[in-house]
Amino acid sequence: MKRVGPFVFERRLAPTRTAILGYSLLAILAALAIMSVIFWAYGVSPIKAYSVIGRTTLGTRFGLMEILRRTIPLLLCGVGLVIAFRAKFWNIGAEGQLLAGAVAATWVALFSGIPAPWKIPAMFVLGFAAGALWGIIPALLKVKLQVNDVISTLMMNYIMIYIVDWLIHGPWKGPTMRGFAYTDIFPKDAWLPTLPLSRVHWPTLVIGVAAAILAVLILNRTRLGYEIRVVGESEGAARYAGINFLRVSLAVMILSGGLAGLAGVGEVAGIHHRLLSPTQVSMGYGYTAIIVAWLARGSPGVAIVTSLFFGLIFAAGDVIKTVLRMPFQVTGVLNGLILFFLIGVEPLMHWRVRLFPKGERWTGKAGSSGS
């Protein structure tokens, strides 16, 4: 309990929903305010910038479609990360798991010889498996050898990036690509259908939404979800309850990595139709998905909303690059700022401010407890 002038700050035991919503919005607004400064420093009027962005992304059909297509990988990775974070498994490797899925899809499309009607389902299945595999390795390392999950998943990103680099420069280099480092274009039967006049590859979107719903079910209504939550909330209690850490970690990373793998399949089979350099396949979806998941505060359902929001930011980044002639990295700065402010306001959610009438003696009665 602190007194500053006429205000009394009381510590709350648990933040209320309005507090969470309010402060999260405050964080985003604060980040946008700093962005305005950056716009201004670049010689672009912030008002002009925001209005152009708003008009182009939200005001045109194409703009909305672009937001949607950017949302797809964010949603898939985001849901996976929500699950991982609930188990306190810091999966920073969604980027690499996404690429693993992309590699698997490319293999199915170009080199597997699987007949036409099975190609797309096979891409999804193997893409999930590849991402899951890439995620299992750090899980094993963490449980068996106490290797820090942040570092191991991160390192796996870099390893996968270089593997993809090697593939497109080496064995999988497309002979029709005239010296550019791409694979051949996928045959048409390996192209994902899109919504008319857009790049929204809707099967992946459907899978994403289904994954979010499934994740909610798993976390709240199944035994696995229960154990995931116990492991995440209290390691001591999980041990005491006899919960098998290995099983839970593996399950979590299979789901998380697999979903990211699906995102990779979507990008490569729905947007680019070939395997490109890693930074072109994933423009930081894996890393941005971390903020998507963090903002969703453990709820896969809310992740649908937060992934849309960051899809908007990505789409805005395109506008910033083409119309405002600023580098795309601006989105990286914005993402970083949002994350800063989000964790910065977190402690504020635990305090309540009250106006204290002057002159009244402190009676020692505490305010109502908790929410």
Next chain:
Amino acid sequence: MVDITKAFPGVVANDRVTFEVRRGEVHALLGENGAGKTTLMNILYGLYQADSGEIYLYGKRVRIRSPRDAIRHKIGMVHQHFKLVPRHTVAENVVLGLEGSPFLNPARSVERRIVELGERYGLKVDPKAYIWQLSAGEQQRVEIIKALVRGADILILDEPTSVLTPQEAEELFKILRRMVEEGHSVIFITHKLDEVMAVADRVTVMRRGKVVATLPTAGVDKPTLAKMMVGREVVFRLQKAVCRRGSEALVVEDLWTLSDRGLPALKGVSFSVCRGEILGIAGVAGNGQRELVEVITGLRRATRGRVVVLGEEVTNRDPRRIADKGVAHIPEERLRMGIVPEMSVAENLILKKHHRPPFCRGFFLDLRAVRRFAETAIEEYGIMTPSAQTPAKLLSGGNIQRLILARELSGEPALVIAAHPTYGLDVGATEQIRQILLRQRERGAAILLISEDLEELVSLADRIAVIFEGEIMGEVVPEEASLEEIGLMMAGEKRGVRA
């Protein structure tokens, strides 16, 4: 300290408390858990700030905003949970932040002073030893030396005997007397009436955040103090039915295991517990009790020996298998192991049985069954909670323990391992839990009760085994043994096993 008031969310810890200490006296601060004694002293030491009230030292008003201020005003504090860095040496701990110590090799410079003080007050300790190598009693001496090196005139001790054997406690009292002779003042926080009578000149009794009375110990007796502490007549003896021993529920044979640091924590422990009886394990904390409980419940590897539950060997089986056999474990660390603080009361109530019917069917949890069980348990055990959905961390200590008991004792376990079940609880909860344990005993469960509270063991247990440095020193029947005898065993004197 005048009119000190301090509130935390949901509770007023100190309510207009006025407290004074005279020079050269031992002043006991008496009250049960949660009375506000530690909070008051934390304010004096600068760890907390009072919401209102003033502090006067030698007649002058002072502001103590942090421990640094307190130290400057020559106040020293020995906390109940020692504030020491285990990985550093005694000297390094003593010299931490010490004004006037040299920049280079400060630890070495303070070594001599440590030995000096040790001789003067009887606090012998090796300055070069690492804290983790020392016993609790020795660590406490380091804490006292830390305060003395900083020139403390007023020394605060918070429940200092909670980690000492009766003999070590006697030693401590002698040390305190010597300090008082040298002109220091000692404030002694405790909830044990015996200590107040043994060492204090005056006593202040606190209850629920308020001061009840301040009086010299010479003219008062224990029942009066007890009544002031608790507010009603305190029953010192529980009604216990005659012991009806059944078959062996737990047999431990020549059990060896290692501590976290890789040293042997159990060295050939053997005993058995039959259905319908309570075996108490007495001993000062840190002598292997924790490791014993962990090995029996499957949370720690035994390096040698056997654990047999209900006739089946379960040595080194995983905890889930052991629990499924009908072993209940009431853990020492309620908040870190016993519950998942963020989850709801209902979800906590199914914690170890969540993988079995009726709570789990295939992949899915049967949420309705969970809710039904929660409602029954809350009512049966009197768990005070706004709802079954409330996060468990919002419950008071007593209610958390009731939750744990409701969970562990459902399903009529054959063996109950209770580790310090009433530690830190108010009298109401303590009584209730002891009654629950006795009822389980009558029902035919075997109970292994680990406790630091000798009174509790004597009143509840049918037999008491004393553990010291990982070995069983001896076994006694409470009616026939004296506290002194048990105390000696706790300090390492071996006795034979008596039937």
Next chain:
Amino acid sequence: MDWQSWLIGIVGRALAFGTPLLWGTLGEIYAERAGVVNLGVEGMMVLGAFSAFAVAQSTGHPGLGILVAALVGGGAALIHAFLTVTLRANQYVSGLALTMFGLGLAGLLGRGWEGIPLRQPLPSVTVPGLSKIPLLGPMLFEDQSILTYTGLVLAVVLWLLLYRTRWGIVLRSVGESPATADALGVNVFLVRYLAVILGGVLAGVAGGYLSVEYRPSWTEGMTAGMGWIVIALTIFAGWDPLQAIWGSLFFGALYHLSYRLQAWLPPELLKLMPYAFAILVLAIAGLSGRRRGAPGALGVPYTRGEK
């Protein structure tokens, strides 16, 4: 190429490439010794690299560039310190945010500076006399950077500071058990702030070294994950500044080898060597129980009175 020139090349280059790793690791060791994990090393390094290049290019003084890089790194670390120590936010996420922000900002500001070689890079030194010693001379004392030698000296100084002085005891105690230090009047917040800022300063210099001496130019993402290797190295070195020397030398040699072997193996696969080794190194540390040496309160925000 005879084995002698080969050895000289490897050790010499290992020293050179180990230098930024050493500076970065020393900084992170101090931050973590105070109990604060700073995953923002990558962001601080890249910001240091860019600011050093920009300043050196505009003023023609590479030394000034390094100085500015140090300040920039410290400033970035200040954000992390504020979030984690004062606001008690999650240390891992704060560091990640710092990295994202740093990489984005450096990329943003760096547009237009790319590809231009630095007109006045930091000159390398050859130690007179010592460089004449057969084999060891050319290996260790020829054509090295001032920052390499400064780094080595710094490691020794930081080691002494950590284990043999008052400040060292204070720092280590804050990281092991902040409640203990607080109860004795130590200003835990201040110690943590200073340690984290020092970490940033050293990381900034590490980045500056890259753009001003090792490869005098600026490319986006030129730190290429080195910040993460630093974090792995901190664990591998057991939070000991002297051990950090061997760790950074080892990885420096790895990086160099990955270039050397390009004649025989595909370059992309070689480039993933350091990252794979980082995992390997941590796995070995885990096996040998090295992780137990972590400061007791690492990663946990401190609140007075909270048990």
